[in-house]
Amino acid sequence: MKTAITPTRAENFSEWYQNLIVAADLAENSPVRGCMTIKPYGWAIWELMRDEMDKRIKASGVQNANFPLLIPIDFFNKEAEHVAGFAKECAVVTHHRLKMIDGQLQPDPDSKLTEPYIIRPTSETIIGDAMARWVQSYRDLPLKLNQWVNVMRWEMRPRMFLRTSEFNWQEGHNVFATAQEAHEDARKMHKIYGDYMRDVLAIESIMGEKTPEERFAGADHTYTLEHIMQDGKALQAGTSHNLGQHFAKSFNIQFLGTSGKLETAYTTSWGTTTRMMGSLFMVHSDDDGLVLPPFVAPYQVVVIPIVREENQDTLNTYAEKVGEQLREKGIRVLVDTSDMRSADKMWKWIKRGVPIRIEVGSREMDNQAVTVTRRDLGKSSQKTIDIKNLSDDIQEMLQTIQNDMLEKVKKRNLEMITNVSGLDELDNMLNDGKIGFFRLKYEHTLDSKFDDLMEKHKISRRCLDDNDPNYVFVAKSY
RNA sequence: CGGGGUGUAGCUCAGCCUGGUAGAGUGCUUGGUUUGGGACCAAGAUGUCGAAGGUUCGAAUCCUUUCGCCCCGACCA
Known part of the structure; x- marks a missing residue:
């Protein structure tokens, strides 16, 4: 049988993955080394993921803020372990002006910065610096901050979504008065991530603490969420760190406690990135392309009119009517009346992973029905249903797909773990x-x-x- | 950053060894016939041959340098 993506997963998993990204129109390599351009369809998925994550982060009592992209090199120097962890992959800003020299724009030698800046690979240091000023009393604690920003790590071997030099993420940074609170917070954020990945991405994570050999530079404890890809490899999809007093000491995050004594605070940091998208794609997709869980599908349903010249107008109207009925229930629908052959449309949306495809032709129109197919199950799931309760039926089906996809992953996880x-x-x-x-x-x-x-x-x-x-x-x- | 490969039309690639001024398939545009899991016929448009330098009457082809990408390592969300 012909598959939409070649090679197949079994033939060459990493090549399949790259072709999947192209076929589903998610992203492409940019002219900038190691950096990708996320295309509108890919970004729409990220926005859905991001918005839900943001909601959950705020619900845990965290406020969003925004810190500078550039970090004074001196800040970075303050935490020795941290420096050692990131020094090898930092982009450095050394000039502040360009000049035309021999017909070429170049950094103006006269504009060299006395102290270079690092483009943030992560923001513990610059946020630590702010926290030292913002935290004065035990009454200022806990202080919980998050930012949605891009960061840069000069990667030697980039792979789209999995490891790019620039990537987007949220990084949360919390400060507490006690070690116990920091410990609990690191665990709590870890759990929030686990729940999110299960409920939203339909991925069951392998969760636990990193061993000392693997933990974050400058952390006392690092908790990770590991996802099992279809080829059996692991992908780290998120982390939560208990930083103890490492950064609080380096940046003097101190407060007057209830006893009137100056005390050093405890911090945590926790992050999830666009790498989660790579996991989402590699975990669920098949040899015909992307398979998206309904929660994060930009279009949960695509309606494809199977038109003939003589009925084009009435059929498109019928398709729009079906789409409208679903939209009223808050379902994200695309009615694809574009000027393409219907078979091409089907494959286009199969490759892009739309959870439910609805086909309407003259047969359906005459019977006030639609033909639905589930992306995760393929053609065998095709059935024709009445439009009377369509929006309820589709809503239920979306929920079922979300659940089934999770169950499938759970089952595969069990098969993939060997004692x-x-x-x-x-x-x-x-x-x-x-x-x-x-x-x-x-x-x-x-x-x-x-x-x-x-x-x-x-x-x-x-x-x-x-x-x-x-x-x-x-x-x-x- | 080390080892290997590769860069030619939007995409996949042939041509390079043996220098002579650019090709195929697919996609795209137009017209027609089609249309329920990737249609067919016909006509048409498309390239600084990754970049820079060199050899030569002449370079996609030979030489040097450089950049990107892919695979395998080391590093990492």
Whole structure:
């Protein structure tokens, strides 16, 4: 059978992924090295994801703000571990003016900055600096801030949505009076992310704490959400850090406590990025293109009139009427009356992952009916239904699709996780080509033989098992 | 940043070895026949051959430099 995307997932997963992005019109490589252009259809998905995330973040008591893109290099220097983590991938602004020299615009040597700026790879430092001023008393705490911005990390090996030099994200930064509150907050944001990914993206995350080897530079504890891709590899889709007093000490975030003594605060930071889109695409899509969960589908339903010349006008009117009926219920609908062959329209919207396709032709019009097909199930789900209760039926169907997609992922996750008793068993399974996550005692991975296995099989520790932190998940990753 | 590959029409690519002034398929436009899971016929438009320099009467082709992209590593949301 001919698939819309070639090669298929089974033939070459990473090439399939790239072609998927092109076929679904999500993004393209830009003229700027390592940076992508997110196209309107891709951005529409992000806006839906972002708006829902923003709602949930605000509901947890966080306020949005906006901090500068440029960070004084000196700020960055204040937290040693943090510097070590990011120094290798920073873009640096060194001049503030261009000059025409030999017919070429160049940075004007006379405009060299005495102190260069870093384009933010993350904003702990500049937000820490502000917090030091904003936090004076225990009454100012907790202070919870978030910003939706772009950041830049000079990546050596970019891949669209998964790892680009510039990416969009939200970064939250909270300050607390006590270690306990900071601990609870890091866990709370972690859970909010997990719920979001389950409810909105229809993805069940593998959640847990990063091992000391893998945690964020400058954090005491890093909690991660790992997603299992269809090829068994891991993708980190979000993190929440308990930064302890590292940044509070470096930036003097201090307050007068109830006892009248000056105390040092505790901070957390937590983020999710456009990488979640990469996960969304890789987790759900198939060999015919994108498959979107209804929650984040720019169009939840596409109505395609199967027109013939003689009935074009009446049929388009009927299609619009169907679309209008659905819109009244708040369903996002596109009635595609564009000048294309209907078969081409179908494939276009299949590739773009619209959850429900409604076809209307003269047969349906005569019977006051429509033919519906679910994207996640394909042609076998095609059925003709009466339009009498259409908007209710479609709404219910959208909910079912959302649920079914999650269940499918949960089921696949279970199949993708293998318990192993020790390093020899792990080695054997990987030698046999077994893919997915492997769960084993964390202490086994402290054996030097595990370092050899990591090298040999390109695996890494993803996170500890939240249900039993004596165990760790190990996998190949993106 | 190291190893390998690659850059020619919107897209996928041939042509390069052996220098002689640009090709195919697909897509696009127009007309016609079609239309319920990727139609067919006919006509037509489209290129600084990634960029810069060099060799040459002449460079997509040979040489040098440089940039991007892809794959495999190291690094990471």
